[in-house]
Amino acid sequence: MKNTPKISKISMLISGISMGTVGIFIVLLNKYSIYSIVFFRGLFGTLFLTIVMILTKSISISFLYHSFKFHWKYLIIIAIINPLVILFYFLTIQLSGSAFAAFLLYTSGIYLLLFITLTREEKISKLNYICFLLAIIGIFIITEFWNGNFLSYGLIFGLLSGFSLGILIFSKKRIYNNRKRIHSTIIKDGNFDIFLTWFSTIFLAIFFFPFGIIDLITLNLFDLIISALLGFIPTAMAFTLYNIGVKNDSGGNIVILSYSEIIASIIINLFFFPSLSLFTIIGGSFVILANLLILKYDK
Numbered sequence: 001m002k003n004t005p006k007i008s009k010i011s012m013l014i015s016g017i018s019m020g021t022v023g024i025f026i027v028l029l030n031k032y033s034i035y036s037i038v039f040f041r042g043l044f045g046t047l048f049l050t051i052v053m054i055l056t057k058s059i060s061i062s063f064l065y066h067s068f069k070f071h072w073k074y075l076i077i078i079a080i081i082n083p084l085v086i087l088f089y090f091l092t093i094q095l096s097g098s099a100f101a102a103f104l105l106y107t108s109g110i111y112l113l114l115f116i117t118l119t120r121e122e123k124i125s126k127l128n129y130i131c132f133l134l135a136i137i138g139i140f141i142i143t144e145f146w147n148g149n150f151l152s153y154g155l156i157f158g159l160l161s162g163f164s165l166g167i168l169i170f171s172k173k174r175i176y177n178n179r180k181r182i183h184s185t186i187i188k189d190g191n192f193d194i195f196l197t198w199f200s201t202i203f204l205a206i207f208f209f210p211f212g213i214i215d216l217i218t219l220n221l222f223d224l225i226i227s228a229l230l231g232f233i234p235t236a237m238a239f240t241l242y243n244i245g246v247k248n249d250s251g252g253n254i255v256i257l258s259y260s261e262i263i264a265s266i267i268i269n270l271f272f273f274p275s276l277s278l279f280t281i282i283g284g285s286f287v288i289l290a291n292l293l294i295l296k297y298d299k
Contacts, residue, residue: 007244007248008247008248011242011244012241012242014238015242016238016261017263017264018233018241018264019234019238019261020261020263020264020268021234021264021268022093022230022234023093023265023268024268025227025230026093028226029223033215034087034090035087035208035211035212036208036215037230038083038086038087038090038208038211039204039205039208039211039213039216040215041086041231041234041235042086042203042205042206042208044231044232044235044236045197045201045236046204046205047231049198049201052191052194052198052236053198056190056191058189058194058198059190060190063190067190067192070178070179071178074171074172074174075175077167077168077171078168078196078200079199080203081168082200082204083208084164086204088160089158089161091153091154092105092154096152096158101158101161102261102265103138103280103287104155105165105261106165106261107139107158107162107163107166108161108164108166108169109135109136109166110132110136110166111162111163111165111166111170113132114166115166115167116173130293131293134287134289134293135287137283137286138282138285138286138290140283141282169246172243173246175196176247193240193244197236197243200239201236201239263284263288
């Protein structure tokens with residue numbers, strides 16, 4: 001089935017909401033170190049995706065060879081950056097709560113627009129600039145930087161997560177745009193969206209293997225189930241849907257819809273981090289407005 005812009009928008013919305021649930025899993029697994037939780041996410045996500053890769057015949061030597069042949073430079077960047085995004089994001093959740101972490105994660109929009117503008121990778125509409133500006137205003141409101149806590153560890157890790165995510169998204173956009181340019185020469189077998197997610201989760205597991213392998217052995221049945229759900233809902237499923245969204249993104253219009261993660265995170269924050277402030281609600285309103293404008297007026 002062809003991935004139309006409408007399908008990509010729906011995929012990105014579902015992806016954002018799914019990724020917004022990650023705070024639940026961190027709370028439920030809080031007796032383990034943050035490094036172990038990242039390892040669980042990568043390991044179980046890879047297991048789910050490997051099964052799907054086999055079922056979709058995406059793990060053949062010819063398909064993997066052609067995927068690396070055409071995209072190896074940006075695949076290396078993704079292998080390095082993706083673990084950093086997850087680590088910085090989880091640390092921010094642990095220090096400052098899921099809503100605060102989600103807002104700072106999406107400062108990635110600033111860097112994404114900067115990278116696209118400097119490289120002229122895509123044309124960016126005035127609406128996209130306005131929507132990103134609204135979202136960033138919301139982010140600054142949620143940080144409450146006027147209170148003098150601007151250099152807290154939570155904020156620093158959050159901004160690092162946003163910068164890393166900006167690089168990650170831009171790398172995926174370069175890959176998908178390159179695939180459109182060389183469409184006639186790439187192998188048609190296999191599902192590249194799933195492959196890209198699978199490749200990312202493998203390196204997530206590899207990077208944090210030394211930190212989480214001992215805790216993996218000690219998982220009880222409940223924690224095993226929670227870890228498996230962590231690997232499936234906000235990881236294997238959410239990341240694949242995200243890739244489908246990025247594939248048909250133009251100048252950041254669909255990427256903005258991933259800010260739905262913030263909405264989900266705020267709801268979760270109300271249950272697990274009851275200190276949600278008025279500024280979080282105000283900032284969240286700006287982000288929601290940016291999403292609504294894209295949904296209503298983007299063509």
